[in-house]
């Protein structure tokens with residue numbers, strides 16, 4: 001069925017000037033952009049967004065990274081969006097990411113991995129609503 005996923009082009013991808021190239025790949029893979037903006041997460045935003053990782057050793061590093069500069073937040077629509085987008089971005093660790101995936105091409109490390117993709121339909125809805133109001137979704 002047609003459904004939606006949520007993505008962020010993370011601060012490292014924005015800093016390196018990869019917004020255009022990554023959006024090109026997203027379009028070429030058949031995703032429709034439902035919502036999109038350049039925004040910056042506050043510390044409190046990142047702690048809330050990544051609350052599931054709160055007990056992990058990398059949590060402070062993750063919050064510092066995700067708040068250090070602007071991100072592109074977007075909601076994407078397609079058949080099987082959540083799963084197909086995770087295929088397009090590749091494994092969390094770019095060293096394990098398949099050839100041709102966004103992380104293989106643009107991610108520096110497991111921490112600074114260029115792009116986020118929701119892991120379920122429920123999380124896609126929660127994460128999309130975290131960043132966008134109803135009138136920002138088209």
Ligand code: CMP
Nearest residue numbers: 058061062092110111112113115116117
């Ligand atoms: P993502 O899977 O989108 O969401 C959780 C993020 O935590 C992950 O991307 C990485 O940015 C970060 N992360 C996951 N594992 C590690 C790790 N071992 N060290 C540092 N950061 C990590």
